[in-house]
Amino acid sequence: MDNNSDNTFFQQDESHVDIKHEVKKYLRFWPWFLLSVFITLSVAYIYLRYSPRIFQTSTKIKILDESDGLELPTSAFVFKRSNINLENEIEILTSYRIIEQVVRELKLNTTFQEEGQIQTSQLAELPFRFDQHIQPDSITGNYQYEILVNDSNFEVKDVKTDEELIFQGHDSYSKSHNLPFDIKLNNHKILSSIKGKKYVVNLFPIKPAILRLKSKIKTEPIGEVSDLLMLSMTSESTAYSERVLDTLVSVFNKDGIYDRQKVSKNTLDFIENRFIFLAEELDSIEVNKKEFKQANNLVFLETDAELSLQKRTQSEEELFDIENQISLVELIKDVLVKPNTIGDLLPSNIGLENGNVNELISQYNLAVLEYNKYVSSGGINNPMVKQLSTTIDGLKSNINGSLLSYLNQLKVARKQFEGRNSKIRGEVGSIPEKEKLMRAINRQQKIKESLYLLLLQKREEAAINLAITEPSIKIVEYALSGSRPISPKSNIIYAAAILAGFLLPFGTLYLFFMLDTKVHDKKDVERVVKNVPIIGQIPEVKDKSKLIFEDPNDRSILSESFRILSSNVRYVLPRKDSDDGQVIFCTSTIKGEGKTYVSINLSLALSSLNKKVLLIGADLRNPQIHTYSTKDKNALGLSNYLYDTKIDWKQILIKGFKNHQTHDVLLSGSIPPNPAHLLTNGRFDLLIEEAKKLYDYIIVDTAPTILVTDTMLISHLSDIHVYIVKANYTEKNLLEFSKELNESGKLKNMAYVVNSVGASKSHGYGYNYGYGYGYSEQN
Template sequence: MNELNEEINLREELDKYLRYWPWFVLGTLSCLLIAFIYLRISVPVYDTVASVIIKDEESKGGGLGAGAAEFADLGLLGGMSTNSIENEIGLLKSRRLMINTVRALNLNVSYYDLNGFNSEELYADTPYLVEVVNLNKEELTEADEADLNQFSIEPIQSSEKLQLNFTESGETLEVQPDELVTLPFATIIIRDNPESSDKESVLVKIQAVTDVADTYREAVEINLIDDNATLLEFNLGSPVKQKAQDILDQLIFEYNKEAIEDKNEVAVNTAKFIDERLQIISGELDTVEVGLEDFKETNNLTNIEAESQLIVENASDYRKREQEIQTQLSVAQSIISYLQEEGAESGLLPADIGLEGESVNAQIASYNDLVLERNRILSGATKLNPTVTRLNQQIEQLRQTIMGGLERTVNSLQIAQRGLRQQTNLIGSEIAQVPAKERQFRDISRQQEIKEALYIFLLQKREENSLSLAATSPKAKIVDSAYTLNTPLSPKPKIVLAAAVLIGLAIPFLILYVRRLLNNKIERREDLEKITRAIPIVGELPRIAKGDSDLIEENDRSVLAESFRILTTNLQYLLVNAKHQDKGYCLYTTSTVKGEGKTFTSINLAMTLANTGKKVVLIGADLRNPQLQRYDTESKSLLGVSDYLVNDDHKLESLIHDSKFHTNLKLFLSGSIPPNPSELLRQSKFGRMLDELREKYDYVIVDTAPSMLVADTFLISKYADLILYVTRAGYTEKKLINFAVDAQNDGKLHDISFVINDVKTANFGYGNKYGYAYGQDKPSFWERFKSSL
């Protein structure tokens, strides 16, 4: 049972909207038309995609092949070593990289076609190219706000000159191609595009590089494909396919370019350090060799090595070890001197220059990584950035650690050097008899060998460092260069058309829903039935179209006539239990306020009964505001009810006259307007008048005053067999219906039945619901559409 009730309620709710189906059809067709126009004039936006793999170099060249370890030993893979892919995404979306991209592609100058229906961007197909030589950003910003930063270029017939038209200001300027043109905000040069043969008009718009970069920075989307990988996908929506592809490719190029520069920074600093040391060692080596040469010349020595070969062989092992220690000591002291120099904390340390001790080399590599990371963050932040502060602290701590380690290394080397010298002294005692010249020669030779070994070592490291510069690879490996999908990103026809249908249905629905929500007037039978079911509804009267007659005629087959026939039929069931079965019936028509159509209902009800052959008299009992005279203007001066009640000399038959509407219909008008209508109607004479008329007529219809405004109807209600309470659709407020309900409950009115007047055809509950009477042709679509309004 509950399911049945829910189904009925749902059907009723649907009927409330389906009766306005022409509005839904019109709304849907209108939105579809707008959608088709939108699809026609809109420029499609296509999705351009590119993808790269960010190499993870934290593992010192993992995955690069068998030679990766050798490159790692040479320090070639010690560049950017961040393993945070979020940092790389942030760098790719940085304003700096996008500004470099815009400048490289000259994207701050846009070209648009003036000949097409839409001003489509031309990009590379432009007939002219504008080169911005100089730009005043402040002037350009002011010009951009007033749209003065755009102008059209048109060729001048029979001339090589071009004409610049500034649309907003109305100014024109003739210029020569390939020459400087001074504008208020920039200095430009206009050149012919060799790749375009058409020299048509073109619109040029110049913007600030930073503004364009900010726009594309927001438009480019970079997404991590998998959390466990470093594969990034770039997306950019643009109506110009080639432009979007160039932007993504250039952005990746700028990223790789900066990454390579970042990686080479360590190698460049190392090369600088090695060159400085080579200059010093080269000078010292020259001094030693010149001293050896002078010593030999002065002492006439030719083959002193052969003479002391035996002793040298005994001391060679100690000398070799002392040479290695001296080399290590020189390198360590050089690095300590470098660290103690002013400003050394902001630079990089030379890596892998032959210093023994894995811990010190690892600390130097870590120090360089921290400096690189700090410098890269500083490119987009200030020194007060918490991350920069933290990195500075780590760099300082590691610098102190490196200096401490090097100092300990120097101490260890010095201790070892002293031990070797003691051993050398012991051997020296064995060669005490060797001439002083031999000892001096050996000292000079030893210094020569040490300087020469150090010089060769530095040359080797310089070559290795040059190799690292040549072997630097891009950080972002391109998986797919930028390509554009063929399906437009927007607008999508299916989605647009589906949205148009939904909006076309939603707009009428919302309008009807809000109108119903805010409407406090009755519109249809259901509105009355929701308020009360204690009072029956005996009839619904249709709205009279403009120009149509509001009076029923004889043999009338209109919708109005059919509605009153249904009304009279329903009255027969209500009058079955009337008190005076042997006399005529007395029917009252009243309403809550004026203007609801009680007089209209009274006269047409009388006409309908008269057409059935019944004798009917229509009484105008609204003594304050009589309305029956509107339908019979010739009877305005006749005497009527008020005159009969005031003067006993008037005979009832003399005050009733024939109507011009029907021979069976008599009119008993209200007469003169009295000063005391309530006192007149309160007289028992009014009841006797009705009884007398009942004897002569089949129906006595009394057109009374509005019930809520005056008490006249309440005073005479006891004489009625049935009271027709007229309401008007779109006019009578719902809260006023409670007045009729209370009046019946309080006994002021009895046997009330509602009549709904002025009902739209679409709102008919029963009877002529479909807008045409039985036997008539079905109305046209346009007529049914108008009836739903």
């Protein structure tokens, strides 16, 4: 039978991963997996038992756009937003200024906790009366006080100074102390439920409290085109979170209302100042009119100039409107030129008939409000503040330019009307000059009266606006907390614990297997060397007294394994036409892999088949065959024969095993100084040729291949090289060396034997040679 067929028979396809084999490696350690899962589940249970429960609280609000609602006649004085910018509203909601108002209103730089045996839980408030005397701004450091509730008193300890105070009757008001608060138990019915408990009061500066709350509040729009916002925060105490969110919404709403009320208030202040000036002018006109009539005896106009007077009256009315507009323009210009700060507002919609000027004034007031808001929240150096300052300056310049342009138009129109009036006055030249002066006085009086009435109306409108300012937001849903905590999630924790329970031992084993460099069975050999057959696996024998196959009829696991090996060796040996015996070299990569052990037992297994077998100890540097016999290490052997031509090798053979009569042994002999020279002097070749005529099998125990070249020097004499690999001893990287020997042809017709299989039960390699045949380890 040719070698190709042998290799095909003994070599398995390793192009795929043996899943069953890999799983069995890990399943052998199933107790460790169970223990690991038990430990991780226990840790998860303890964690869930004592970790704080975190709840989520949320509220929903709608940002109101006033243009969507019912417009009152006073809407000209209300701060209007035609478009809602939710990003701006979110920034304002979570701004330092708004959060600061919430912290100050709720005194959130004072926190309460209940101290348990293992964990401390947060409280929204203490179960008894607590009155804080120190103002939030006065707290400059961190202070902590522990309050222990006893049967008859409160025991308060200053953690910072270790000072302890005892308040009998659960009342601190009855005793003088230097604590920044007072406590009192008003309802003694709850004493039984809080007795023995310890509460912790923490006081810290207001700025850290603001920053801490600012980081906790999350604000996000609901939907992409909606004007709804959802505010949420997480905390151990749902009452604390709900109170904070509801207060935040209230503060934000009040802030928006205040902005719009400020516009109306500034308008009222402006009108009140103008009233004083107009009242003085009207009084002066009335006095002048009275004195003029008394001095000139004026009564009524004659009816004969009625038509001309009608024309003049119409012209004067038109001139009156122009004069009225000029007065209003001059009025606004007076406000513009007065020295004022950038945050002052301009009066809007006071009667100007120029739409461009009115629009600019509205834009100017909106910009001033935005400027004041960002200065309050971000400071004067805020980039948005600087941008708004530039915008306000530009708007003021535009307003001034528009007023000048409008004033020029009015003056041109007035000039035209005055020219026309001069023509009309020529037609009514019969009217006395004194009457003309009287009409001038009346005209001035009418202008001032109409302006006075107009401002009076606007003042009433602004006052109504101030009283009925619409809210900034609509609360869609008050702060609500979930019934179940969002953290920790027990199902996720337990799932992670189970996963970790499996992954920890798996990862450990995987790392151990990955770092393991030893060969454990034939699969490890097959992964590296794919074209060399593995003809046997020799199990590990614990009982050192049963290492040799002494009884040909033995039925132990060791005997059966070597019978299988001998059968496979005979199968892979090349077929010969002659009756000459066949030569089997047993070698290995390094010493200690069991080549001598395998050589002896393989020879005995072949001898048990009534075959004539010669065992030769060709490892001249480290002979070991003599240890399995009664002969001395220096007994005559192969080295003596190779060195001394007078010695006949047949005369120095021994019978090492009494139950194997067809088995002879040629020991290694004395250790020579030059083994390589002796093996290549020709006498070893002659010995093999002679032995092949006398024996069926010649088993040669050779030297390790990686240490010396002895084996390669005589390898041409072998029909098959049995290469020994020891489980849990041979390094996997050494297989590359044997692979190279085979591929280069230095060792022809190689076959592997894995020795001591089962030495590492940690890898799940177990083999029972007695399965199904009734064999056991008993002889």
